[in-house]
Amino acid sequence: MTTADATTPLVVAAPLEWRAWLEDLAGRFFALAPPSDSAESSMDLWYWGRACTRLVTVVADRTQAENGWYRHCIQVLDWFLAYNGIDEERARELVESAVGGRFGSWIAPDVAVVEAVSSRFARIMGGNR
Template sequence: MDDEAAEALVSRVAPLLPGAGVGREDHRPSLDPVTEFLMGRYGRWACGWNWSVGEGDVDGGVVEVWCCASHSVTTPDATAPLVVAALQEWRGWLEDLAERFAALAPPENTEVSSVDLWYWERACTRLVTVVADRTQAESGWYGHCLQVLRWFLAFNGIDEDQAEEIVKNAVGGRFDSWIAPDVPVTDAVSSRFARGVGGIR
């Protein structure tokens, strides 16, 4: 999004934001029209615009420019540019993930073997590491990590239900809030992840 498009979006978002008469406790639900507008304009991906790091509107995201409704919402004129910046940051993360998915995908038509499972193990390790880093491994970070792993499997043509089962079995409560997984935990999760994929391919 160039500067002109961003400025135009700011002017569209500002009227949707809560005014001075809205209490702080009502700021979060008052952002629903903003989210609905962004999704209607750009697609479902835009719903993550306020998925901030730590204990924000939704736990465990990657967006740093937006804190949470109770702190980030002030006046419409001041808040609208934050919304647009948060949307851009979220979009940048999704584009970064798409590039990573393409780079980490195993070669087409690989046979299931210990060598080929290495691709899946490597992908899991790298994705867990980057999500832990981007979320700063704060509150609820692992929720987005599991989501990213499911997205990666979907990118590689694995059915949604199978992806859910593979990720659930691989992680199985081994990640915690406020702490990035150490190497042995990440290696164990990645190994189970690869074996799970190998079981269906």
């Protein structure tokens, strides 16, 4: 932040950028949700693991894995579970159990870490339904 002329465009752009991100996430949530046509498909671990992998990857990329990026990643996973009908408190417990300290600030997760978290997330979700 410097002068009013330099700062104003940034202030105007920030909520627009946030809205675009939320709309992007809404589209991803819709695309990644397990099919609702049967209870069996919502228990399929593949859907949950794929969703976790894609959401972790997009959040790490979007935030450039900067300081505290993983907090927003946890928040996005919480939102995804809420989108899929999981109670907010329960979603937080499930995500914390899956992610719990596996990500760090300023460090993009490598493939093995994302796979481990996604696999754990899927197993937890498969047992949750």
